[in-house]
Amino acid sequence: MSEVAISTGTVGCVPLPACSDEARRERLRLSGRLNGIDYVEVGDSGKSLCIHLFGGVPAELGIANVRISGGDRITGLHAVSVKPEQEPELHDDVCLRVELDREGDHSPYCLCLVDASSGIDPSTWVAYPGFDPRYACATLYFRLDCAKESDCAALPPCVQPAAAQPEINYLAKDYASFRQLFLDRMALDVPAWQERHVPDIGIALIEALAYTADHLSYYQDAVATEAYLETARRRISVRRHARLVDYRMHEGCNARALVSLSLAAGEVTLPLDQLLLLTPPAGQGDAKAGMIDSVKLAAARVQGAQIFQPMALDGATSITVVAAQSAIRLHTWGNALCCLPRGSTQAVLVDAPPTNTKASVDRTRALKLKAGDLLIFEEVLGPATGSPADANPEHRHAVRLAGVQETVDPLDGTLLLQVSWDACDALPFDLCLSIRMAAPDCRWIGDVSLARGNVLLVDHGDHLSGQCKCDVICQPPADVDSDYPGLSKALAAMTDACQRCQALAEDCWLVPGTTQYGCCRCDGAVQDVLCPPGDTEHVLPGTPLTWAEPLPAQPGAPICKLLARDVRAALPQLRVYGGTLQDVLVNGIPAESLRWQARPDLLESGPDDRHFVVEIDDDGLAHLRFGDGVLGRQPQAGNFFRALPRIGNGPAGNVGRDSIIWLALASGTLSGVDIQPRNPLPASGGSAAESLAEVKLYAPGAFRANPLRAIVADDYAMFAARTPGVQDTACTMDWTGSWYEADVVVDPLGREDLPMAMAQSIDADLEHYRRMGHDVAVHAACYVPLLITMSVCVAPTFLTAHVKAALQDRFSAGLRRDGMPGFFHPDRLQLGMPIDESALIAEAQAVTGVVHVEVTRLMRADNGTSDRPPGGVLLLGKREIAQVDNDPDHPDHGGIQFTMGGGR
Template identity: 70%
Template sequence: MNTASRSASLGAIGCAALPACSVPARREKLRLSGNLNGIDYVEVGDDGSSLCVHLFGEIPQGIGVANVRISGGDRITGLRVLSVNAELEPDMHDDACLRVVLDREGDHTAYCLCLVDAVSGNDPAGWLAYPGFDPRYACVALHFRLDCAKTLDCAEEAPCARPPLPAPEINYLAKDYASFRQLFLDQIALDMPAWQEQHVPDIGIALVETLAYTADYLSYYQDAVATEAYLGTARRRISVRRHARLVDYRMHEGCNARALVVLASDTDLGLELDNLLLLVPPPGQNNAKPGVIGAVQLDAARTQGALVFEPMSLDGMDAFNVVAAQSAIRLHRWSDEMCCLPRGSTRATLVDAPPSSSAPPAESTTPSTSAAANDPAPVSVAAAAVAQRALKLAAGDMLIFEEVLGPQTGNPADADPAHRHAVRLTDVQTSVDPFDGTLLLEIAWDACDALPFDLCLSVRTPSPDCTWLHDVSLARGNVLLVDHGGHVRGQCTSNAICVPSGGDGEYPGLAATLAALPDACPRCHDLAEDCWLVPGATQYGCCHCDGAVQDVRRPPTDTGHVLPGTPLTWAEPLPTKAPVCRLFARDPRRALPQLSVYGGALGDVLMAGAPDPRWQWQPQYDLLGSGPDDRHFVVEIDDDGAAHLRFGDGVLGAQPQAGDFFRAAPRLGNGPSGNVGRDSIVWLALKSGELSADLQPRNPLPASGGTAAESLAEVKRYAPGAFRANPLRAIVADDYAMFAARAPELQGAAAALEWSGSWHAADVVVDPLGRESLPAGLAQRIRAELERYRRIGHDVEVRGACYVPLQIELFVCVLPNFLVAHVEAELRDRFSASLRRDGTPGFFHPDRLRLGAPVFASALLAEAQAITGVAHVEITTLARADDVPAGGVPADGVLHLAAREIAQVDNDPDHPDHGSIAFTLGGGR
């Protein structure tokens, strides 16, 4: 019999024997019969390459290396058997085993170990079971390394396990009476197929309908109450807003955008701010002509989707004067050339000249290209005094510096639109140039509005022209602050007023009021606002004594109201006398709804024009701080963007009375849609009247600040921890430092709690911004601020930081082609304690040195090595000035300072005790 026929007669051997059975009954039968032998199990030794094969019966005589085969493996394959010996007296086993030693350990995958006939080939498919061995147990699966934990049973689960029963089908979309009724009937049809009754009087149908009604009620209660009762599960925007406010988190509804508009005009004129509208042309009209539009074009533009901006009143301003000379203002160069206004500038000099001698307004400005055109012949100061000044700038006015020509080409199209900057003037002084008698205006602005770039004034064009190019940049006056949103004309309609029912109905006192106001309905139609009456009823007190005044109350049944139109405008109040940087620093959580609401008796509120201010209701963030007589209301935006008005209840805010008449004029326009680009606001319109002047509006800078409303996901994420963002009490030393560092005059603070013998004292050390000394007034002000946060039993002391003078010496090797003097000058400029030549802070500027910040030798090397011409740098000394070590430089290259110390290297010859840095240069020329 050949090998193939023998293999077929005995059966194929391997570790994947079929079928797969959960109960190994054959194993026990082979053990009891003793006719056939087989592999019971295999143990892997601690070394991983030694195996102990346990058999059902005795170990056969003559079994050797040729009878043991191993297959399988993923990363480690081709394991070879080195030796096979019978362990008849094992030390660690209860029975004898066959000790098999392999050449190496296998990987984590499964291997197959077989005891085969020696005549079997290398192909596992042709292996024959060892004589006398059961083919099903001639092989065993083997794992050298187990992936399960030692405390777990690593045996595989039974392959023939019964699958779990399917879960019952439940329609979780059933949320109303009809769907619940059908759900119950479908389940009964499955559980009780014999029950076929469908008549309504049947007791089963009655029970089903009762259960469906109960489920419908519970579902509604779950959705309307339970879901909205918690911040984590609430789905309505108003519910989330109220939950967040209870944990001191103010949900914002976004805010509108703001922009600066320049009004260029040929003539001087005055404008009323309340009557002005600035517009962005509707989509599709990209080439709209700038200028003034009429009432018909205004209505068409609104209909087509034009964005409306309205002027903002700065510091109570109600009128705006347009000066023709301020449309384009030249900057004085003092007869010099190649001039620029450097970055960080807070002052400038303007040429106070009428429009005829200055550049024309708007973007058609054509600056002079020759020195003679801009530099008139010298005249006397007396003659200049006769000339009339044209500019009417004053402190509080705004200017926009704008590059109008390309510095390289002189082409207006090449002007950099990023070189535009707005400032608000803090000081304006008149002066005269004594050389040529030019009338000048000296202006200054806040450091917050410092020029962020170099503003080019005059240049020389490249060859071959090499002509002087003057008035590269101009100043634009007549700047108006506007914000997105416009008042849309509405219609006041009230059926209760125009179609009276003859009695009071749900509006107490209405019949008597209408009898005294026979023209109430025409008045209502003339109002271009939203209006409504507060419903309610009249309640009489129980006092019936003779001569007693009966108590009459008119409680409202509903004080809420939904405003028409979306989106409602939200904006923050303007700070007083603030620079431009603060005017455009937006915080949507401080934004209030922009609408005027008047409410009270019908005869007091229903009138042409604005009612008496005592009937006006003011919008608030919430009513938690409102008193019972405060006419306050809150605006809540729902998921559809509609604005809901919520008034007080008589305890937190005044409560409207039944029969009161309300009128509201909302302003619409909010969010990022108002962030239009530069030169987009080009139309001006009047709310009433006509304007014949040639007035061209333009926004040189893009509008900004428009913010979308906060999403529900953001509120649910940030509201639970919002209270940590605004601590109210200092507990540990770091708290005192945190509260002190809030002062804008400081750039850092540190604190420590010192024991005085009786109590703790908070020793607060502060680092002033831009200086090394702490003014006494600033220290007192910070001390007073910390008093509100001071913990009981703590004293607070505020003092300046301890400045540690350093002594630094650098050896610098200069490249051969560079002058040593130039490199040294650059080194002193970079390592100065003041501003560098380019306006940036030096390496040891006070604003760059912080409390407790160490001085790294690597930073000194990097700063010096960055200078062009430096080949090599070495630090010979880096230490405190009062404690210079022998080695000169710390071993780790870091000069550590205490938490309340600041490094000081002023390098001032008059004050060597303020630190010094010295340079030793070699090489160069």
């Protein structure tokens, strides 16, 4: 039987299948029937190869039997010599030494021992006779860089494919979509589970997971939303974003009012910190004015009564209510048909009626007014009818006395008090004092207006007494120090801590945290023990928290400044004390050194400053945020805090006149005294918190609202206009030959001349804003006298003289008879304002009895060239103001003449 040649197929370095455990290699070595390549060594030169075989080296192997394929940049390698190497001292076995024409690159090559008849194409290579086809080839690397940092072992040929990622619906964002997503997934993973009843444990778990996912999804969206000012929806987030651009979001402001206390007889002294002024709750329109007890006070608080508390002026702690100051007559010196004219800053009050004795000067005075007291002038009778019901409620005005002088009427011995007040509180209307009734009554009636003393400045808000939560202090857990470091030791030193805490009528809390020890814990070393707080934020109970700006620091500040409000300067009204339990949990008020002060922010607070910030959330709750140890002091774990907030804020405190009619004491009672409070003037100043829309609108441009330097002429004019008492300003940049000079023109309010003190003050203030290289000069406005002639036709039924007098009153440079400024009043004419003929005609036509008006002359008195300007408009320069005083003693100050016709 003849032998049949068996084809073994082509060979290569990637035989199939790929196996991790090469058991065939050992079988070949033991059988000795087939030969093959065991491994290949690369010499130092890179061109010499030593091929180790399972068996001996065939003698017939030559260059034609060695084939090399592969390579990236260097390809086409071939052998130049092949010979067996018999050197046992260099190798453990005999190898086949192959010299190549050049060295290969870093990519893998495939070295094969093939039959010489094999073609050039590697896909046609056949194993050398007697060689196993799976080991006729070997992978060859000329450069091995893996051994330096990583393992050179080959990766397993069979890698388990990665599990398929579950198909996730990324549009699922709410509870319903998450629940459906989980049910769909369970249908794939557990297809046999088809239960859909609500009590099923699987459904319950899915719904719990859906709820959690819904919550996390909302939180994820909220974080991205609150990261930008335009999209933020939470009030605290918007407040912090606005602060980054130097814009302070305000939380509103409480209202202020003036309350007059009326006493029937005698006098009584009341402590200011115990007084409460109330408006009756809604629905009690028939409430009687007077004092109420603690039971009625508690009921009024529950029913929503607006509560006001006195404000201490210049450190006052009490007020003495004098019966004689409940209604004070104004002295008319025996004259009739009197009034206190508009703009008055002083008055004479009747202290005691006249007597027939010569020792009237030595009589006891009833009034005890002094400088700094508040006074309210009030019209109590109608000037036309003499009836109290016809009194004008708008004719009520409050002043703060700047001077009080005792005097006597030498004619009849009446004891008097001459009082004066600041020009800022000048009377804004004519206050009628005495009248005469119309015929046929013709009675003389005095005391049409009175002055009210015993006046308190009050503001909206009430200190609500709370209840301290004392669970941890009264029943501390066994491991209380783990959450509140040092509390067990503090409680051991204070045996009555629980009783003190339960008696504390304030909000209180303990700061949680842990104890951390430093690295120095060896014997004899001083340990570093830290008590970092876990969470220092606290939410105050009750809404809305009162916000109020402090009173002016100026002693004796007038009413106009006491009632002027700046909502952005308002601070939260609460007292916060914090420190160790022994120092804070005391009877009464802790030491002032333990008090924490509220600030708009902590950017300027040092690491030892006891400061905190109050942030109001969307529900009106107040969050206290303390420092971190760098910007503001950080509370320590285990510290005890107590806070007494004040509740009441916003427009709710803007109650009407005569609505604050109840008086109560915060604690204790006052018997035998009937005091009736009343607010003759409405409360004012209460404003709502700034809305989020307003903050988003104004905050981006807030940094432009406070310029720091004057660059152009308008900047100098703007800074000069900030000076009190300045009505208008203008500025031009004039070249002096070497530099520019900012010539600032000032028009003062209520006068034509510029006081030297005001000019110096403006010049000194502009020095802070002056641009380098600019000079500043402050000048008074240039008044241009005008000559005006008007031809007026009067109706036949009117007296010409009366109409002319009315026209002169209309076109005066002072106040008209009705108290309004005249047409040429300095406060009506501003810098550069032109004079229009049509405005003159309209003003004259407003006079009753005028039928027709023509302007025959309108020109400058200094260098006028024509009687009438072109277009009917007389233009003035930027620094000029028209002047028509119509004063016969000063014809150079301009004048106006009326040519009258018609009438009778």
